[in-house]
Amino acid sequence: MHNISHPGIKATIKLISERLVWTNMNHDVGDWTQACMKCQKVKIHRHTSSAVGPFSHPDTRFEHIHIDIVGPLPFSNGYNYIFPQWPVAIPIKDTSAESVAKALVENRISYYGVSATITTDRGAQFESRLFQQLTELLGIKRIRTTSYHPMANGIVECLHRQLKSSLTSVMVNNDWSNKFPLVMLDLRATIKQDMGCCPADLVYGTTLRLPGGFFASGKRSD
Numbered sequence: 001m002h003n004i005s006h007p008g009i010k011a012t013i014k015l016i017s018e019r020l021v022w023t024n025m026n027h028d029v030g031d032w033t034q035a036c037m038k039c040q041k042v043k044i045h046r047h048t049s050s051a052v053g054p055f056s057h058p059d060t061r062f063e064h065i066h067i068d069i070v071g072p073l074p075f076s077n078g079y080n081y082i083f084p085q086w087p088v089a090i091p092i093k094d095t096s097a098e099s100v101a102k103a104l105v106e107n108r109i110s111y112y113g114v115s116a117t118i119t120t121d122r123g124a125q126f127e128s129r130l131f132q133q134l135t136e137l138l139g140i141k142r143i144r145t146t147s148y149h150p151m152a153n154g155i156v157e158c159l160h161r162q163l164k165s166s167l168t169s170v171m172v173n174n175d176w177s178n179k180f181p182l183v184m185l186d187l188r189a190t191i192k193q194d195m196g197c198c199p200a201d202l203v204y205g206t207t208l209r210l211p212g213g214f215f216a217s218g219k220r221s222d
Helices: 008-017 023-033 037-042 097-112 129-138 150-170 180-189 197-203
Strands: 064-066 082-083 089-092 116-121 141-144
Touching: 008 023, 023 129, 064 150, 089 097, 089 180, 097 129, 150 180, 180 197
Parallel strands: 064 116, 116 141
Antiparallel strands: 082 089
8 A cells, every 4th residue: 555655654554554454563564664765765854844824714625725737747648747636636738728727627627616716826827818717707716825935835835745756656667647546546545644634534524445455345443
């Protein structure tokens, strides 16, 4: 399970303990994760923690989303950018306003409905007339972050780092697009330390079954 997206020690232990059990499991999983050469090569091992700023509380799921572009990445099946969300991440071939707007409508809005608010940076694709017309047509309020200040949209920047390190860990010969679906599955099923649960728990109300899962029902025992 660790090899799907290469999560950290605590997240790997959480993933495995919900599905398997053996003597000294935490110790074994910790040693295995620490010894992972791919994690050692691509991950940041010193993190700076900042104070959490104020956030408004949404009334419904997907009411407020944050979007951005990840890339350029190595070309893989014609793709070299990723358009991430919920975490939903969409491979795109360029960062034009047309490609971004199409990805948003076809892969986000069609599945989860229209959000009330979207937070973006001031990239050319988001400042374009097309994107402005799209948000106006759909009745979406847009919030622009401060220019040249990635931390203003820290939720997305954190996902960028996690997604890049996971893809770098699993891809062979720059072929990341074929590994991409399972990486996204694992990111959605991996516990977030600040929330105490994984994104899938909040969205679906249940634990996702992962490849290699031992319990077919996916149910936890409290």
